[in-house]
Amino acid sequence: MRAPLLSFLVLCSGTSLFGAVEKPFNFYETPGKLPKQVVPTEYSIRIAPNIDNFTFSGSESVKLNVRNPVHQLVLNALELKIEAASVDGKELQASAITIDTENEVLTLTLPSELAAGDHTLALRFTGKINQQGQGLFYMRYQEQGSGVRKVMLGTQFEATDARRFFPCWDEPAFRARFQLTAVAPENWLAVSNMPIESEKKIAGGKEMRFAPTPPMPSYLNVLVAGELDFIETRVGETQIRVLATKGKAELGRYALEASVQILQYYNDYFGVPYPLPKLDQIAIPGGFGGAMENWGGITYYETGLLFDPKNSSAEIKQNIYEVLAHEMAHMWFGDLVTMAWWDNLWLNEGFASWMGSKCTAHFNPQWEVWLARDLPRDPTRRSGIAKEAAMEGDARSTTHPIQQPVATEAEAGSAFDDITYKKGQSFLRMLESFLGEDVFRDGIRRYIAAHKYSNTTTGDLWDALSEASKEPVGEIAAGWTEQPGFPVVKVRREPDGKVQLTQERFTVNFKGAPALLWKIPLTYSVVGETPATLLMTGKAAALESIPADRALKLNLNGAGNYRIEYDARSWKLLLEALPKLGLEDRVNLLSDAWALTQAGRAPVSLYFELVEKLPASTDLAEREQIIHVLDYMNRLLAGSPAHKKFQHYARSLLHPTFKIQGWQPKTGERPSAGSLRASLISTLGDLNDPEIIDGCRNRFEKYLADPASLAPDLRPAVLGVAGRYADEKTWNKLHELGLKTTSIEEKQNYYNALAEATDPKLIKKTLPIALTDELPTSRAVFLAARVARDSGHPELAWEFAAANMKALLAKTDALGENRYAPGLFTFFSDESRANELKGYAKANLPAASAPDVAKAIDEIQFRAEFKKRLMTQLNAWIDKKDQK
Numbered sequence: 001m002r003a004p005l006l007s008f009l010v011l012c013s014g015t016s017l018f019g020a021v022e023k024p025f026n027f028y029e030t031p032g033k034l035p036k037q038v039v040p041t042e043y044s045i046r047i048a049p050n051i052d053n054f055t056f057s058g059s060e061s062v063k064l065n066v067r068n069p070v071h072q073l074v075l076n077a078l079e080l081k082i083e084a085a086s087v088d089g090k091e092l093q094a095s096a097i098t099i100d101t102e103n104e105v106l107t108l109t110l111p112s113e114l115a116a117g118d119h120t121l122a123l124r125f126t127g128k129i130n131q132q133g134q135g136l137f138y139m140r141y142q143e144q145g146s147g148v149r150k151v152m153l154g155t156q157f158e159a160t161d162a163r164r165f166f167p168c169w170d171e172p173a174f175r176a177r178f179q180l181t182a183v184a185p186e187n188w189l190a191v192s193n194m195p196i197e198s199e200k201k202i203a204g205g206k207e208m209r210f211a212p213t214p215p216m217p218s219y220l221n222v223l224v225a226g227e228l229d230f231i232e233t234r235v236g237e238t239q240i241r242v243l244a245t246k247g248k249a250e251l252g253r254y255a256l257e258a259s260v261q262i263l264q265y266y267n268d269y270f271g272v273p274y275p276l277p278k279l280d281q282i283a284i285p286g287g288f289g290g291a292m293e294n295w296g297g298i299t300y301y302e303t304g305l306l307f308d309p310k311n312s313s314a315e316i317k318q319n320i321y322e323v324l325a326h327e328m329a330h331m332w333f334g335d336l337v338t339m340a341w342w343d344n345l346w347l348n349e350g351f352a353s354w355m356g357s358k359c360t361a362h363f364n365p366q367w368e369v370w371l372a373r374d375l376p377r378d379p380t381r382r383s384g385i386a387k388e389a390a391m392e393g394d395a396r397s398t399t400h401p402i403q404q405p406v407a408t409e410a411e412a413g414s415a416f417d418d419i420t421y422k423k424g425q426s427f428l429r430m431l432e433s434f435l436g437e438d439v440f441r442d443g444i445r446r447y448i449a450a451h452k453y454s455n456t457t458t459g460d461l462w463d464a465l466s467e468a469s470k471e472p473v474g475e476i477a478a479g480w481t482e483q484p485g486f487p488v489v490k491v492r493r494e495p496d497g498k499v500q501l502t503q504e505r506f507t508v509n510f511k512g513a514p515a516l517l518w519k520i521p522l523t524y525s526v527v528g529e530t531p532a533t534l535l536m537t538g539k540a541a542a543l544e545s546i547p548a549d550r551a552l553k554l555n556l557n558g559a560g561n562y563r564i565e566y567d568a569r570s571w572k573l574l575l576e577a578l579p580k581l582g583l584e585d586r587v588n589l590l591s592d593a594w595a596l597t598q599a600g601r602a603p604v605s606l607y608f609e610l611v612e613k614l615p616a617s618t619d620l621a622e623r624e625q626i627i628h629v630l631d632y633m634n635r636l637l638a639g640s641p642a643h644k645k646f647q648h649y650a651r652s653l654l655h656p657t658f659k660i661q662g663w664q665p666k667t668g669e670r671p672s673a674g675s676l677r678a679s680l681i682s683t684l685g686d687l688n689d690p691e692i693i694d695g696c697r698n699r700f701e702k703y704l705a706d707p708a709s710l711a712p713d714l715r716p717a718v719l720g721v722a723g724r725y726a727d728e729k730t731w732n733k734l735h736e737l738g739l740k741t742t743s744i745e746e747k748q749n750y751y752n753a754l755a756e757a758t759d760p761k762l763i764k765k766t767l768p769i770a771l772t773d774e775l776p777t778s779r780a781v782f783l784a785a786r787v788a789r790d791s792g793h794p795e796l797a798w799e800f801a802a803a804n805m806k807a808l809l810a811k812t813d814a815l816g817e818n819r820y821a822p823g824l825f826t827f828f829s830d831e832s833r834a835n836e837l838k839g840y841a842k843a844n845l846p847a848a849s850a851p852d853v854a855k856a857i858d859e860i861q862f863r864a865e866f867k868k869r870l871m872t873q874l875n876a877w878i879d880k881k882d883q884k
Ligand SMILES: [Zn+2]
Pocket: 293, 326, 327, 330, 348, 349, 352
């Protein structure tokens, strides 16, 4: 049974700048499938796993508040078998219990009308323990030290998988208290949201009852159980622990210290202290690849939490801090206050991304967080500066507004994308810089205080920020959250000191895009002078009294989510003023110039002229932007007639920086130097640089004899280049090392190196590893994507995946299933592959994969067109230089 969902949804205003601002939270008007007459208030759940056959049996008792008399109870359940059901102690007939598998809904038909008031539902059920990270899942791993194969359990419920663990009202507006009881072997440790309240021995193990949670959505429940160790500390009343598989807890020391720092910062920032008695940070060795903000028991893929000072790279350390700061921000934004429905997911994810970056930047200014490269954890996604990655996707025809209707479980799942996370983050940063830091924080404090233990819409956030700032925040925000895309502001200088500004939608590979307007909080300054702001509300605006001979920079520090297209006169003045611009502004010019090239608004010479005019520097973010572009071009041009010439030119751009950095870390160098050195080695290696390739081979040989001879920062790069140009002997050696290590980080380094190999014979050895359990399931499945990206042979990766699709998809969740095949096609730049994907999707993929298929087709078409354009323009640029 499905409620008429769409009628409840707030439809996005795609045309008006002053579109209707969303209404505040109202339980009855919140979208969702489940009727709102019956509201659960307290669950008591008991789960007994059977590790031998990966099943579990469960029972639960749910206190219900019935608001209007009903004849049916309608809740969610998926892949559960209901053994018995009773209401107020009266057993229901088996025929009264029906499960609608497609809608994931369990309906209990009652023998007579259930009156308004309080009632109790009791259920007995059985379910399965999955291989992939949805619902209750198991992980196999090698124990630290002994290397013995072990198994442990974890859960992953967001967005809609709590219903695989126990029947429940599995929509975020149905907040309730949950009290979990779990059975586990005697020598296991079990963790849930709250501390253990009581524990007793039972036949074959022990039974632990956890304290009840505060009212929260079902998707925030957690259970992790296995042979675990922990280290702990306290912040005021809060116990903080880092848990990991036996022997690894001490590697959580850095995360524990960071957690203390972050918790204190958030207690102050949000104005409401962390409300639970404990916060557990749990490292799990597989199942899923990210982190999940279960209230009081956050789960992390192991490399997101564990840091080995002797063997981990600086990048891993930075990533741990950022992930911790993101997940811990959710303890307030997401857990204490939760978006009412998945159409407002950005309230959780955009906010946690922004808050996490803000907190990370506050304590670690040396990391240049706002400019930092986003680690491509999932190789089918783009990397590069986080904000830039979101803008690249947002310029395409396949984008969507931050807030968009969500009707199905699949749509809830696919809301977890770059737009939700990164455009949301980027918009909040722009808004904060416009309203001012203190005013913005004051608004957030009002919001948290007013809505704690409840749900909200975006409208509630704008109301709180408007009250604090006295600005019409909802009106400014509407264009950014309720319509797709973003603007480019064109700058035209006139000799009389007047500067004409006009805005239009910025698009890439998107002919006939609907024209849209935004309210743009513009920032600008004459280079070297005081910054100023202007809220650009219409199509055109003007700046007065700008000296005609002075450079003018807009979008200061690149903090705004828009692009700038300067006229030739403005651009020339800016190029002359480059030595006076700060790092963030230089990176912003590079990013905009590259985007204008992709959009066909400027030739590639605009970008390279800027690169060549930049004063020599080893600023990480600036060089990373250039490396990112050269790396992109190198992959795109692979196999084309322009490739060799391009590689030669690209090496000439990177070599001067590498000469300064050298192979060896220098005493007193900047903390970012190691990352830059690694990026240069990796990219120059890919660009076929003989000196780098030899250097990597030699260092790999030395590393085999003495691992300490190679700095942890350089290991991924050196192993990668050794793997790329590997012969069979080297390949075997890397594989052997990967099999042996019990460190997930090291393991990933070795297997990434295998995926780099360009020799088709070796590629055919690498691909089948995806079918084994050598790597955690969540990583194994991406091995094919890595090969497609790194080996230069996406066709071999696709052939393999197509032949083994069923086994590969068994390792991924439903969302992964929709994205997997389309993701592999995004590495092609041949138009015929677009048609092949269309055909494949029609015959093999579910309707829910349509957005991912459309994105992949758009990407292939763009790459095909851009490749042709680049070849001509690059040839012209390089020839022109050679003639000089
Ligand atoms: Zn998040």
